[in-house]
Amino acid sequence: MKSFYKFYRFFQNTLKNLYPEAKEVENIFFLLTTHIFQCDKTTILLRLSRKEKINFFTYDKLIKKLWELKKNRPIQYVIGHTYFFDMKFIVNEKVFIPRPETEELVYWILQDHHKVNRNHSVQVFDIGTGSGCISITLKKKKPEIIHIYAIDSAQGALDIASENAKLHNVKISLKNIDILKNSMNIPTKMNKNTVNIVVSNPPYIRLSEKKLLHPNIVQYEPYQALFVPDEDPLIFYKKISFWIKKRFTGIVYVYFEINQFIYLDIIDCLKQIGFTNIEIRRDFQGFFRMIRAIYYEKK
Structure with missing residues (x-):
């Protein structure tokens, strides 16, 4: 021995x-x-x-x-789980491994919405949910949220998110939708007292930045959750933002995790589409990695 x-x-x-x-x-x-x-x-x-x-x-x-x-297989895939907000989440090669930066983004949402007016209902749209860590954490920490829509283009990812929702005994609505191919016509309960939160950690790494990543990320984590073309790195931010503009009335709070190398382009893009109150924050490493903005459309 x-x-x-x-x-x-x-x-x-x-x-x-x-x-x-x-x-x-x-x-x-x-x-x-x-x-x-x-x-x-x-x-x-x-x-x-x-x-x-x-x-x-x-x-x-x-x-x-x-x-x-x-x-080079990541330890999280080797043991089959990781931790997010001190909660255990099942992961495999079908989903991106949750990172501390995403925890910071979720913490920002919880800070902003720690007190909800009892006359208001809250619904969340988590676009590109992956393991479901954002949706499940928000529902766990704020059970008063009436609807959480966890959206992903990959059914394999939604299967993992479903397992994690059962693991933590929370109910979220899982939607298999490719946001680049359709308008996400999701049935929602919406009135003047509804608070809408859209959150996304979309693919944002340009293909030219691939060489900067550790081999275990490139070899094992899902390609579609990581990379965007160099010629249109804001493709997901634009698609989500135009969907918000077309679909919602009232106030919408949007929270994005972003590529620190092109944060100024993202700010300009949101301004041009009509978002206001734009705020950017650094992550624990000092990089600009998350942004919050507000969209308001009167009925």
Whole structure:
């Protein structure tokens, strides 16, 4: 039998060239081992310090997972889940792995709408829902939201979102719609007291920026959730914005996650379409990665 410590050293040596930062390899190690042993990080640290033995069956399982990691497969896909707002979400190659930047976007929405006038009803449109992490978190944190429409062009992604909704015991309306191909004629309850929130983390990485990404993103995460053509990088922002302009009356709050390299173009685009009160925010790394705007149309 192998010891925990020997496996830890072997794990580091195997992945050090793929992940040059030792801290990142260590984080991946704890994500894998806490998943396999169904325990917390403290327990793993204790087993490491005591140089406890790993039985052959478990060691074989760990090695198989390590080979997946060596092939650049993201740890979240290897273990089949990730965490978003401290909630567990099922993920696989059919959905984009939720990022901390998206947590910040959701937190912004929760901040803005922490108090809802009892005379107003709230409905949310989450466009490009993927794993459903945005919709499910909003419904979990604000159960008073009457309708949440989780929209995606990929049925495989909606199947995962459905599993996650069941996991967290929330009801959201899943819609299989390609926003680039139709007008998203979604039946909604709308009156003068309805507060509409549109949120999207759409594809926004230009193909020319592909070389800047870690290989595990390019090789495993869904292409359609990542990339846009260099000649029209705002394609999703424009489509969503024109849909809002055509479809809604009253006030619509829109929240986008954005490409930090073209944030000025996105601001100009929203202004030209008729959005006001545009605010941009930096993420935890200091990049301009999220934007909020308001559209108002009288009846």
